[in-house]
Amino acid sequence: MASVAEMDAPATAASRRWEQDPILSVEHLTMRFGGLVAINDLSFDVGRGDITALIGPNGAGKTTVFNCVTGFYKPTEGRIVMRHGHGRQDELANEITRGGLRWKKEGGQGIFLLERMPDHEISSKAKVARTFQNIRLFGGMTVLENLLVAQHNRLVVASGFSFGGIFGLPNYRRAERTAVEKAVYWLERTQLIDRADDPAADLPYGAQRRLEIARAMCTDPELLCLDEPAAGLNPRESAELNELVKFIRDNGTSVLLIEHDMGVVMEISDHIVVLDYGVKIADGDAESVKTDPKVIAAYLGVEEEEDIDVPEVLEDVVETVGEMPAKPARKPRAPSKAAAPKPAKRAGQSAKKGGKA
Amino acid sequence: MAAGIEASASSRKPAGAQAEAEARSTAPASTGAAASGNLAASLRDAAIAAFLAGVLGFFFIGLRTDLAPGGLDIRARWGAWLTSIAIVFVGRLALNVFVFKAAHPIGEGMGAKLAGLGTAVPGLGKWLARVLFVFALVLPFFFTTFFPGRDRQFIDLAVLIMTYIMLGWGLNIVVGLAGLLDLGYVAFYAVGAYSFALLAQYFEIGFWTALPLAGLLAAFWGMILGFPVLRLRGDYLAIVTLAFGEIIRVVLLNWYNFTGGPNGISGIPKPTFFGLELDRGDDGFAAFFGIEYDPIQRFIYLYYIIFALALLTNLVTLRLRKLPIGRAWEALREDEIACRSLGINTRNTKLTAFAIGAMFGGFAGSFFATRQGFISPESFTFLESAMILAIVVLGGLGSQLGIVIASVVMIGGIEMLRNLGFLTDVFGPGFDPVQYRMLIFGLAMVLIMVWKPRGLVTTREPTAVLKEKKRIGADMVAQGEGH
Numbered sequence: 001m002a003s004v005a006e007m008d009a010p011a012t013a014a015s016r017r018w019e020q021d022p023i024l025s026v027e028h029l030t031m032r033f034g035g036l037v038a039i040n041d042l043s044f045d046v047g048r049g050d051i052t053a054l055i056g057p058n059g060a061g062k063t064t065v066f067n068c069v070t071g072f073y074k075p076t077e078g079r080i081v082m083r084h085g086h087g088r089q090d091e092l093a094n095e096i097t098r099g100g101l102r103w104k105k106e107g108g109q110g111i112f113l114l115e116r117m118p119d120h121e122i123s124s125k126a127k128v129a130r131t132f133q134n135i136r137l138f139g140g141m142t143v144l145e146n147l148l149v150a151q152h153n154r155l156v157v158a159s160g161f162s163f164g165g166i167f168g169l170p171n172y173r174r175a176e177r178t179a180v181e182k183a184v185y186w187l188e189r190t191q192l193i194d195r196a197d198d199p200a201a202d203l204p205y206g207a208q209r210r211l212e213i214a215r216a217m218c219t220d221p222e223l224l225c226l227d228e229p230a231a232g233l234n235p236r237e238s239a240e241l242n243e244l245v246k247f248i249r250d251n252g253t254s255v256l257l258i259e260h261d262m263g264v265v266m267e268i269s270d271h272i273v274v275l276d277y278g279v280k281i282a283d284g285d286a287e288s289v290k291t292d293p294k295v296i297a298a299y300l301g302v303e304e305e306e307d308i309d310v311p312e313v314l315e316d317v318v319e320t321v322g323e324m325p326a327k328p329a330r331k332p333r334a335p336s337k338a339a340a341p342k343p344a345k346r347a348g349q350s351a352k353k354g355g356k357a
Numbered sequence: 358m359a360a361g362i363e364a365s366a367s368s369r370k371p372a373g374a375q376a377e378a379e380a381r382s383t384a385p386a387s388t389g390a391a392a393s394g395n396l397a398a399s400l401r402d403a404a405i406a407a408f409l410a411g412v413l414g415f416f417f418i419g420l421r422t423d424l425a426p427g428g429l430d431i432r433a434r435w436g437a438w439l440t441s442i443a444i445v446f447v448g449r450l451a452l453n454v455f456v457f458k459a460a461h462p463i464g465e466g467m468g469a470k471l472a473g474l475g476t477a478v479p480g481l482g483k484w485l486a487r488v489l490f491v492f493a494l495v496l497p498f499f500f501t502t503f504f505p506g507r508d509r510q511f512i513d514l515a516v517l518i519m520t521y522i523m524l525g526w527g528l529n530i531v532v533g534l535a536g537l538l539d540l541g542y543v544a545f546y547a548v549g550a551y552s553f554a555l556l557a558q559y560f561e562i563g564f565w566t567a568l569p570l571a572g573l574l575a576a577f578w579g580m581i582l583g584f585p586v587l588r589l590r591g592d593y594l595a596i597v598t599l600a601f602g603e604i605i606r607v608v609l610l611n612w613y614n615f616t617g618g619p620n621g622i623s624g625i626p627k628p629t630f631f632g633l634e635l636d637r638g639d640d641g642f643a644a645f646f647g648i649e650y651d652p653i654q655r656f657i658y659l660y661y662i663i664f665a666l667a668l669l670t671n672l673v674t675l676r677l678r679k680l681p682i683g684r685a686w687e688a689l690r691e692d693e694i695a696c697r698s699l700g701i702n703t704r705n706t707k708l709t710a711f712a713i714g715a716m717f718g719g720f721a722g723s724f725f726a727t728r729q730g731f732i733s734p735e736s737f738t739f740l741e742s743a744m745i746l747a748i749v750v751l752g753g754l755g756s757q758l759g760i761v762i763a764s765v766v767m768i769g770g771i772e773m774l775r776n777l778g779f780l781t782d783v784f785g786p787g788f789d790p791v792q793y794r795m796l797i798f799g800l801a802m803v804l805i806m807v808w809k810p811r812g813l814v815t816t817r818e819p820t821a822v823l824k825e826k827k828r829i830g831a832d833m834v835a836q837g838e839g840h
Binding site: 070071072119120121122123124125129130132136137138139140141142144145148149150151152153155156159166172176180184196197198199201202215216219 | 673676677680681682684685687688690691692694695696697698699700701702703817819820821822823824825826827829830833834835
C-alpha cells in the first residue's frame, strides 16, 4: 500500500485539519429508538476538504449517524453543526443555539444546526447531499431527468414558481439549459453520458451507484455523504469510484462516507472515525486507526486483552487491515478510550459480525 | 377448481409460462397419452367448476321469492339453475381445452401484440391524438350533418364523455403524476358544482364569473384535504381521501338551510355567449347573428365550453410535466425519500398536486352544474370517484391519450349498451339489456386488466431529452404510494 506510506509524513500535524477547520461537527449525539441506544454520546469532526470515513462493524450505528446528519432522523440529544466558510465559528454557533434559531448565514459564513432543520432544508440550505445504502433512484425517469430533479430548487425559482414556466418565458429556458449543462458535466465525469436518455432503472448496478453520486453532486453540496458507495462493485468499478470521490474532494466538496471495503477506506480517507455499538472507539488518520487494537478487536471479535494467536484470525487481520499490525493487542491502550463498556466476548465470531440490532 | 386457478395463473406468470413451454416441448414424445390425460383433467376441472356454480347459484338463481297474498312465496327455478351450471361447465371446458391446457392457446401472444402495437407503429399515439383532436373539433357539425335526427343525443353524450376526460386529466395529475391515490376526487367536482350553484343562488353570479371562483375554491379544498394526508402513504391515504369525499357529500346533504340538502339546487343559470343568452328571445344568440333559432345551438355551445376546458387542462398538465414542479411530482411518485434528500419540499409538492388537480375538478364541477341546471348530492357519490379513477387506471397512469380512450370506451360504452335493442330478439321481450350493462362493463374491465394490467397506454415519455427520445416501459415506472 503505497498511499499509506505517503500519508505517514503529514499524519501528525496537517491531518488534525478536522479540528482546526471542521465543516461538520457532531457533538454529543445520542439516538434512542425506544429502549435501544443506537448512538451514545458520539462526537466527531469532519474536516473541510477531507474525505472522512465512518467505519464500524454491522449495526454499529453508522447509517443512523447519516440519517441524523441528513435530517431523516431527529436525534434524541446532541448538536450537529454544519459550517459554511472557514473556521470553527464557535461564537456564532453558540449564539444560534441559544437563540433557538435553526441557521444563520452572513457573507461567506454560515452556521446550520442540522438537528433542528427538516431534511429538505438540510439539502437545499445547508448544502449537505447524500446517497443511500440501497440505491434510491427515480427508476422510471431518464438519467438526465434524475439530474434535473436534483436541481429542482434553482429551476423552480427560475420558472417563476411555474407561472412563468407555463408561458415559456425565456428566463426559465435559459435556466434549464444551464441545468442540462451541469447534468452533462457530471454525466461525463461519471461516464454515463451515453446512457443519458435511458431510464435509470435500466442501468447496471455500478452505473446506478455512480448516477446516485452524480445526482447528489447536482445539488451543489458543500458536504457529500456517501452511504456504502462501493457495496456490490467489482474491483475495477471500485477503483473508478475512488478516483471519482477524490475528484469530488479536490473540487471543493468535503466527503463523509460509510464503507465496509477497507481497500477503499484506507486508500482514499484523510480521516477515519470508527464506531462500535454506537460509540466512537477510534478517530484519526488511516495509519493510526488500523493499528488501534480496539478497532482490530471490534472487527475481528477478539477479546480485548487477548493476543491474536490463532493463525487464521491473524490472516484475517492482515487481509482486512492491509498489513501486519506491529503488535496487535499488546499496545498500551489510551485510558480515556476505555469508557465504552464492552459486551462479553466476541471471540469465535468471524470477522463479520452479523445480526446485531 | 384449485388446479384450474393454478393453471390459469401460471400461464400469466413468466416463470410458469416458461415451465409450461418446457412441458409443451416435451409433450410430443407421448402425445396420445398426454392429450387424453389433458382431456380427463379438463373434464374434471370443468365438473368441479360446474359443481361450485351449482352450490353458489342454488339460492341466487335456483330459488326465487315473490310477493304472494299473506307473505312471500318461494318458487324454484330449476331450469335457470341447470342452464347456468351447464354454461359454466361448457365454458370452463372450452377454456381448458383451448386456452389453459392447449398446446397453442388461443390468444397466445395477443398481449405481446397489443403491447408491441405502440412500438411497431412509431408515432401511432401522436397521430391518433391528432385525429381525435380534429374529430373533437368538428364533432357537433359531424353529428348535425350525418345524424340529423339523433344529433342532440350524440352531442349530449359527447359532452358527458368530454366531462369525464377533463376529470380524468385532472385526477391524472394527482394519481398518475404525483402517485397519490385519491379516492375522493368527486369531492372537488362537488365543491365546484356547489360553488357555482350557491354563488348563482345567493349572489346571482353568472357562469363565466363563477368558473374561476369555483376553481379557486376547489383548489382551496384540495389543500385542506392535502394537509392531513401529507404524512400518509398507500392504503391509508386512499382511505382518508375516500372519507373526505364522503364528508363533503354528507355535509352537502345535511346542511339543509344552505345547500337545500337532498332537494338540491335548481334553476342554475345557463352560460351566456359574451352576454348573449342562447334562447329564442329577441336579444338571444340566434337573433343577434340573424340565424334561425335551434335548440341544438345550446348543446353545441356547451360542447365547445367543455372542450375548451378539457383542452386547457391538457395543455396545462403537459406544460407542467416539463417544468420543475411536474418533474418533482413524478420524482415523488418514484421515490419520496430520495426527493427529500435532494432538497425538494415534498409537502409543498404534494399540496400543489392536490390543489391543481382539485382546481380542474372544480372547473368541471361548475360546468356540470350549468349543464344540468340542477344539482343534488346524489350526483357526487363514491361511484363517480371510482369511475374517474377507473378511467385513469384503465387509460394507463400518467397517460393523457390513454385517458381519452378509456373515457370514450367506458362512458360511451355504457351508453351504447343502452342501444342493444336487438338482444330482445334473442332473449325474448322480457330482456332488458340496460340492466346488464354494469355486468358487461365489469367483465370488460376485468378482461382489459388481465391483458393490459398497466392500462391501455403503458409507456412514459421523458420530459427532457439530450440526444434521442426513448419511451420508457411501464415496468420501470413506479406507481406511487397508493398502489
